[in-house]
Amino acid sequence: MKKNRHLFKKVSFNRVGFGLTNRSRQTVMGYLFLFPMLLFYAVFFMIPILFSLFLSFSEWSGYDLSSIKWVGFRNYRQLLSPDSEFVFPILTNTLLFAFGSVILSLVFSVVIAYMITRLRFEGFWRTLYFLPMVTTVVAVGNVWKFMYDPNGGLINALLNALGLPTIAFLDDPNTALGSIIVVSAWASIGGSVLILTAGLKSIPETYYEAAVLEGAGSAQLFWHITLPLLRPSVLFVLITGFISGLQSFTLILVMTGDGGPANATNVGGLEMYNQAFQYGAWGIACAMAFILFVIVFIATVLQLRIFRRGGVESY
Amino acid sequence: MKPKFPWFSYLVVIVGAIMMVFPFLDMFFTSFKGADEINQIEYKLLPKEFKLDNFVEAFNQMNMGLLFKNSIIVSVSVTVLVLLTSTLAGYALTKLRFKGRNAIFRFTLSTMMFPPFLFLIPNYYIMVHFPLVNGNNIFGEGGNGGLAASILALILPFAVSGFGIFLMRQFILNIPDALIEAARIDGASEFRIFWQIVMPMTMPAQATLAIFTFISQWNEFIWSLLIYTVNNDLATLPVGIQMLQSYLDPTLTQALVSAALTISVVPVFIVFLLLQKYYIQGMMLSGIKE
């Protein structure tokens, strides 16, 4: 401890002595270190965003730059009009999907992460739960699609063996979105368990010991010590999961390529992809993307507010 | 805190683990089934015989060697690039003081909120019309696919990751300033500080970032599909497997795809199981602390 304080004093003396040189040196180095990243963002981010923004105000069939036609706000007006398919069901599906898969995954992850810490061979169990994350989303989507098949699929075979009726998971608009939410949650439990475990391990044993001394049972330990102290990790998983959930669509594309029966599984990401690559309506697709961006932005800001109150350092 | 014998926890965890693993078992066994077994009404887990026909056919239909090669090259390259750029940026944004530092960080965060779709076609154009590559002149005209025809097209657009920069920044914040300042006083250049202090100290976080980046790139499908249309030799594993869906005999598609998936998943499983100790330790140490 003493040594560090001594070092600090030395540093500040140096700074007083060589003030400007030190600061400008840091500036130069700073931008030098940031150069690759800034160059990347200039080329692969700024240009695409500006171009796409421009496209969202035009009509274009794609690939032939000379045929772009400016149409002003027409695309946005069409998408946001009350009877447009975009707001309902596409945006609602998107929100439902993101929210549903994150919450489902989180609940299970918290429970599983907690329970694993009470077992032997923790590493082994955690690896098993991490396996779905290691395989590609194409694999996950296809495997579950086969399992959901009402004729010859694993899940319905189990249901029938238990005397329950067959459910046409992906073909029934009432169950299609839910079925995919389950798959999405299943695939991400592993990652969440790992992050939450790190959070769990950082809770000091002394808290538990003190509570046990006062007569607390395991359930109470979980509710009153573990959960509250796990809040930062939980919120991290919640926010990142929600953001990626709002934009994801590859799984849905693999399982129900065209948005499911009667658009039951159509989400923003999928619809904009189809608009561009199937119908050649790039203007509409880009407008959708920017509307989605606004939603992601608002959702993130909201959650960051809650995040701050949860005691994590500010950004 | 480990209780005496947590029956309930074991039960829950084991049941959950079965649910995690069972789909893969189903996939594995389906790979051996014939068309008649798949299309029958009664579901049977195990196949009648363990025929290898589907595997052979899958090999014939997909160029497995090429798919694996491409996926590995791309995923490894992107991971290395992301580690490098993220740590560089993370260091600059925390330990170096200069104007605009916070603004740049907030900008980085905001880049993660744009739907990836917006970058597809513009980046495609940029790749195709990259100046002075593959026959393009200085304006990027006239060539034969530009950069989009080389494997770099699968790598470059992912070389920098906002998530990576965010993660490394959070971790590097925990490195005591005193350490850095001491090194500066001793006359070390920023580069040396970076290579000899920061890089080693951030190993756990880098392990975490490496895993997430590798997996996310291994999974990448939409951009890879687009580039595949330019150059069929650039197919990655997800693209190759999805192509199998259009196999002309629909009664066999399920078994064929299962066989292909088994081939593509088993090696990754094995590698992961072997390295799991190292990975999980790395992730734990780099955990999101308060």
Next chain:
Amino acid sequence: MKRRRTKAVLLILAVALTVGLIGCNTASDSSSTDNNGVVTLTLMTHYSQQQEKELKKYIDQWNKEHPNIQVKHKSVADFSKLLPTIMAQQTSGQQADILHIYSLWGGQLAKSNVLAQPPADVKSDIEANYPSAAIKGATVDGKLLGYPTEVQTYALYYNKKLLKDAGFTNPPSTWDELYQVAKAVTKRKNGKIVVEGFGLKSSTVTAGVVHPYLSLLYTAGGRLINEDGTKAELDSEAGLKTLEFQKKLIKEKLSDLSIDVAKGFPSERVAMTINASWWQGTLKAVMKDNFENIGVAPIPSPDGKSKGSVSYSFFYGVNSKSKHQEEAWEFLKWLNSQKQENGATAEGNFLLSQGIIPARTSDIEAFEKELSTLNNKPFIDALEYAVPEPNLLQGEKIMTLLQKQIEAVWTDQTRPEQALKTATEQINRELSQ
């Protein structure tokens, strides 16, 4: 310390060198002229596996006879990716010289100037030797864009064995008979469907939902859009009747939407469905001997007398960006108009081998014997009354809009009247832009 720095520098140099080398790897040219003046053309279609093998026979024949113009075939097996692939390649300079186009995409492709106009002699050849439905399919905005190849019509496929076992020797010719047959043939075991009477959805793509519906609609005298393609005309008595008939089949569980007909019909678990003529080729390859059990009949109509069917077509076009358009048209002329030994063209021979009825009039005549098989007759007859799919700019979008409404009715999400109204509104909105 110095050693470490040198190591780092060397590492960076090595990486840069590798990256540079990888980057310099060029992709193969899609079309080129090499030093000997040999022109290589790329032909891109969705034909794959055994289809591709058959087509290659004729390509190899041309290559042998024409050493200066070599043709390479590129297959895009996933049909849903063919259009995006064509569009993506237009940008990257990798475009194929000859494209096999589904006419529904005609509008989109014309808007992006993808296709070149044929030379005058090709035009007159086409206009003289193809039926009007075929020519219409290859015409966009009044411009003929290439050689029509497949002209698909829809008919009723049925399993003779399943029908016979239920006591029917003849296929149904009215909607009521269709209902009766389906009722007798559908079998369940433990509540699970063992044999489906009638497959409403012939495949999992948009056309699999829309084309069978439109076929039934047309037998009832309904229309999709008006003559000039400016307004939808779905909201009609006929439209309603068709949807309600389909709903009845679902309600009484004679149709089960979760069954994949593409798998179920060849596995003899689906008794009847409506599909296009090309399917015969696939069924034959998959079912082998059991293919004898398959029969084809005209689509049943409400009264048994009126007829209706859908037709769609493909055509070969030349890429406007191709550097060898003249040679490309040379090849197409040979493929589509030059008679082989059996009196039919190479394309005609290829199509027949796939169970597809050729478009060219002389081919239909040359194959009179083969085409007069019982299964082919309904498809050929349908050529006269089938309504062609509209090849407008918004073609794909309109089909998808209709598909979603049909599915909504099937799954009880909306009532048939509402679905037709919504579809009409949405389609009109697309058409008015």
